[in-house]
Amino acid sequence: MEVANDLKRTEHEKKLITSGNIYNRRTNEKAKDDIVEFFGLQNTDHVKGRDLEKVRLYNEQGGKDPYTGQGIDFGRMLTEKDYVEVDHVLPFSRSCDNSKTNKVLVLTKSNSDKANRTPYEWMTSGEPTAPNWDEFCIRMDVWAKGKEPKHYYSAKLAKLKEDSFTDNVESFISRNQIGRASCRERVLESVELSGGGGCV
Secondary structure (H helix, E strand, O other): OHHHHHHHOOHHHHHHHHHHHHHHHHHHHHHHHHHHHHHOOOOHHHOOHHHHHHHHHHHHOOOEOOOOOOEOOHHHHHHOOOOEEEEEOOOHHHHOOOOHHHEEEEEHHHHHHHOOOOHHHHHOOOOOOOOOHHHHHHHHHHHHOOOOOHHHHHHHHHHHOOOOOOOOHHHHHHHHHHHHHHHHHHHHHHHHHOOOOOOO
């Protein structure tokens, strides 16, 4: 599948991927350093993946729950089991989207209150404890402004502010079926061009 995707990527797409990889490497290194410092570890060998994801998101979000704007305590985040959770902005059960642009670090209460809804669905539900949608959008615009890599923050902002979400499971399945079929076709073409025969 990766080979098929690489073959059809434009130079611009390849540059975006490269800048994304550089960004990921840099943010991972910063998060590992923060964890090592907090726990007083000798090196990054004992950094846990779940802590790394939390610290990455914590740093990216400026230490705040994006839904409510409340601060997240760094120490409690790493030491208290039920203090924070990584949430799928567009519910995974409805979007099949497990990408980094669909994940945020939130207080456990926020995640529980949001439930299996998008931020828009929750914040416009009329529930008295739900954050104000318009204030949330303004806060997210300020948060994303000027951040790099721009394509990453634009994609995340679009998911956070999605106001017409419908379940995308069928779309996800369809895209992946098309991707597999395309990959098979490219392999067959490659075999034919190289003079090979037989079944693939």
